[in-house]
Amino acid sequence: MNLEIDDKLKEECGVFGAIDFSKELNCSELTYYGLYSLQHRGQQSCGIAVHLQDKIKYHKELGTVSEVFNEDLLNDLKGNLSIGHVRYATNGQNSSINAQPFIIANEEKKLAIAHNGHILNTNALKSQLTKYKLNSSIDSEVLGYLILKEQEKGISIENSILNMMDNVKGAYSLIIMTKDKLIGVRDPLGMRPLCIGKLNNSYIIASESCALDSIGAEFIRDVEQGEVVTIDKEGIRSIKKQVKEQKKLCVFEFIYFAREDSKIDGISVYKAREAIGRELAKLYNIDADLVVGVPDSGIPAALSYAKESGVPYGQGFVKNKYIGRTFIQSTQSERIMSVKIKLNPIEENIKGKRLILIDDSLVRGTTLKCIVKQLKGAGAKEVHVIIAAPPIKFSCFYGVATSNNKELIAYNKSIDDIKKYISADSLNFMSIENLLKSVRKQNNKCEFCTACFNGDYPYLKEVQINLAKKLSNF
Numbered sequence: 318m319n320l321e322i323d324d325k326l327k328e329e330c331g332v333f334g335a336i337d338f339s340k341e342l343n344c345s346e347l348t349y350y351g352l353y354s355l356q357h358r359g360q361q362s363c364g365i366a367v368h369l370q371d372k373i374k375y376h377k378e379l380g381t382v383s384e385v386f387n388e389d390l391l392n393d394l395k396g397n398l399s400i401g402h403v404r405y406a407t408n409g410q411n412s413s414i415n416a417q418p419f420i421i422a423n424e425e426k427k428l429a430i431a432h433n434g435h436i437l438n439t440n441a442l443k444s445q446l447t448k449y450k451l452n453s454s455i456d457s458e459v460l461g462y463l464i465l466k467e468q469e470k471g472i473s474i475e476n477s478i479l480n481m482m483d484n485v486k487g488a489y490s491l492i493i494m495t496k497d498k499l500i501g502v503r504d505p506l507g508m509r510p511l512c513i514g515k516l517n518n519s520y521i522i523a524s525e526s527c528a529l530d531s532i533g534a535e536f537i538r539d540v541e542q543g544e545v546v547t548i549d550k551e552g553i554r555s556i557k558k559q560v561k562e563q564k565k566l567c568v569f570e571f572i573y574f575a576r577e578d579s580k581i582d583g584i585s586v587y588k589a590r591e592a593i594g595r596e597l598a599k600l601y602n603i604d605a606d607l608v609v610g611v612p613d614s615g616i617p618a619a620l621s622y623a624k625e626s627g628v629p630y631g632q633g634f635v636k637n638k639y640i641g642r643t644f645i646q647s648t649q650s651e652r653i654m655s656v657k658i659k660l661n662p663i664e665e666n667i668k669g670k671r672l673i674l675i676d677d678s679l680v681r682g683t684t685l686k687c688i689v690k691q692l693k694g695a696g697a698k699e700v701h702v703i704i705a706a707p708p709i710k711f712s713c714f715y716g717v718a719t720s721n722n723k724e725l726i727a728y729n730k731s732i733d734d735i736k737k738y739i740s741a742d743s744l745n746f747m748s749i750e751n752l753l754k755s756v757r758k759q760n761n762k763c764e765f766c767t768a769c770f771n772g773d774y775p776y777l778k779e780v781q782i783n784l785a786k787k788l789s790n791f
Contacts, residue, residue, distance in 0.1 A: 325573060326680060326709070326717050326769075330417070331355030331524040332431040332511075334400040334492040336499040336548055339518035344399035345391050347519070347532050352382045352401045354531035355524055357576055358433070359403035362416035366429040367396030368496055373429050377402075377416040400494045402431035415453045418494075421461035426468050428495050432457035433524055434488035434509045435716035437779035442484065460491065475556055478502055478545050482558050486776045488567075488715035490540070492522050499548045505558055506565040506775055507542030508715050508766055510581045513553070520548045525579040539582050565775050567715065568765035571756050572706045573614050573677045583760040587617055592755040593705045593747060594621030594675070601745045602626065603701050606670040609633030611677070611688065612660065618705040619675040633667055633674070633692065634660045656687040668696030678706040679735070679746075682726040686739040693740070702741040707749045707770040708732070714780050715766065 333351035335344040348365050363385050364377025374394055378385045382403065402417035418431040436442070436456035442463060443451070449462045460481065467477030474495060488508035493500040501522040503511045514521040514529035514536050521534050529536050540546055543558035567574070570581055571589040579586045594617065608630045610619025623630035637659050672692060679685060689700050708727030722728045726735055736744035747755075749770050757763060767773060774780040 325678060326569060326713070330402060330404040330431075330433045330716075331358030331528075332400070332402055332433050332490060332492045332522075333524070333528055334431070334494060334499050334501070334522045335398075335516075335519055337397040337519040338550060340397055342397070342517075342519055343391070343395045344397055344519070345394035347516070347521070348399045348401040349382065349386055349391055350532050351521070351523055351528040352403050354528045354576070355403055356382055358524060358574065359405035361405055362413065363401065363403045364416050364418055365391075365394055365399060365401040366418040366420065366494060367394045368398040368429075368494055369394075369396040371496060373420055373422075373427055373494070375418060375420060375429065377418070378413050379416065398494055398497070398499060400429055400431050400492045400499070415455050417457055419453070419458045419461050421458070421465050423465060423469065426465055428461065428464070428474070428493055430457060430461040430464075430494075431492045432460060433490045433511075433716065434504065435714060436460065436485055436487035436489065437714055437776050437783055438484075438486045445484075456487075460485065460489065461493075464493070474498070474500065475545050475547055479556065479558055482543070486779045490524065497549050501540050501544075501546040501548075503540040503542055503544055505543040505560045506562055506766075507582070508565050508567055508775070510566070510570060510575070510579075511540040512581075513537045513540060513546060513548075520553065522546070522548070525575055525581065527576045527579040530578065536580070562775075563764040565764060565766040567717075568752065568756060568767055569678075569706075569717065569769070572752075577614070577617060582763050584756060584763065585759060588759060589756045590614070590617035590677075590705070591621040592758050593752065594618035594623075595625045596751050596755045597675070597703055597705060597745075597747060598622045598625035600748075600751065601703055603628075603673055603703075603743065604671070605673045605699070605701060607631045607633075607667065608673045608675065609667070610675050611685075612636040614677040615675050615705065618677065619673075622673070622675055622703070628673060631666045632663060633672065634662055636660055656684050657691070660688065660691070662691050662695040662697075664695040667692060669698055671699040671701070672697050673701050673703060674741075675703050675705060677704075678709065679704050679726065680709055681724060682735060682739055689740050699742040700740075701743045702736075702739065702745070704744075704746045706747055707752060707767075708746050709769050711769050711772045711774075712784065713769050714774070714783050715768075717769075 335347040366375035439456040490509040490511040491502040514534035516534035543560040577587040608623040610616035
């Protein structure tokens with residue numbers, strides 16, 4: 318199970334694209350800074366592609382944005398049309414071959430594609446592409462060749478994308494670059510975020526609005542579910558696939574994945590996390606001396622819990638800001654040491670106190686077990702754990718790093734069993750109903766995917782096929 322040292326679910330990737338009509342900006346630099354602000358969505362590989370003099374030039378490699386790119390590389394990628402990608406490997410091996418963007422080409426057509434999400438029926442789709450040589454092991458390249466296959470019929474790229482969408486089952490936000498177009502695509506259920514921005518004479522498409530803020534761009538709007546947005550010298554235009562289903566935006570964007578300063582589909586991530594904390598305070602009135610949050614995404618909920626409950630908030634930990642977001646080590650002792658290096662309790666704040674410890678989610682419980690042990694070792698009298706998400710009981714198949722259900726602690730353990738395992742004095746979770754109530758305070762029309770909590774999967778048939786494959790490899 319590809320979980321990092323902090324034992325959290327991991328988003329697969331982030332995408333960014335820019336097109337400049339003034340001819341004054343180097344879009345690869347915009348893309349570099351945009352990807353930097355999306356680094357939380359993927360740290361294993363990254364890449365940038367630019368269209369330059371009828372050619373697509375690119376660089377992609379394993380590593381973070383700052384590790385892969387430097388000034389010389391960016392100068393070598395100058396152009397007025399660029400797309401980029403950061404990746405966390407949940408589908409296909411973590412190798413440079415699987416780094417994105419992908420360049421998809423035949424003798425007449427050429428495009429670059431960057432993808433956030435996961436496709437459920439990849440194997441069936443690959444059977445339609447036997448005449449093409451696919452170089453990677455991941456679904457993103459398949460999407461690109463499906464579009465190229467439709468273009469070869471003489472169909473416009475926009476209608477080729479719509480035809481592709483008719484056959485694809487799964488979650489995807491795409492940014493596509495041709496010689497003169499920047500195109501954004503969001504799947505019919507809107508499971509992964511995508512938004513549009515403007516900077517002077519440039520337009521931007523990105524996974525999150527924080528990427529727009531980082532380059533000084535103005536937020537225009539979110540790409541809608543089933544929408545294909547094209548930006549070229551003629552301006553912005555849009556076509557939409559006929560969608561009958563309700564939106565199923567991943568609710569985990571607001572619990573953990575998205576950066577706190579982003580807004581997605583009209584919902585501020587920070588305000589959503591604050592609302593979750595307030596709701597938790599109404600649900601769980603615990604007699605305690607101090608509220609602490611697990612850095613970083615547990616802190617907004619902890620702050621609002623403290624304000625609503627009247628129990629003071631205090632800093633419980635010092636977080637090592639310089640530790641890399643690397644894979645967990647192979648042994649349990651190495652894993653525990655990694656947690657100790659990352660978080661260190663502040664003894665002066667917690668000794669002799671009854672603590673309410675708030676974390677955003679609980680996956681396997683290994684990290685939280687270490688944190689509770691650290692707090693008690695530093696003198697905490699009691700540690701009452703509140704989780705800002707419901708128990709995670711089911712694997713995700715839409716671009717999030719989970720493996721077999723059995724690796725999820727809540728799949729086969731009761732809340733009391735989990736409490737004993739992590740050595741907490743009490744353990745409480747947010748309910749699905751109250752989670753949705755909290756997140757919808759800013760947009761009561763938005764619908765969410767909650768499959769990891771209740772097993773209510775979109776594209777159930779395709780999920781069952783994927784689940785059977787996982788079980789056979791377990």
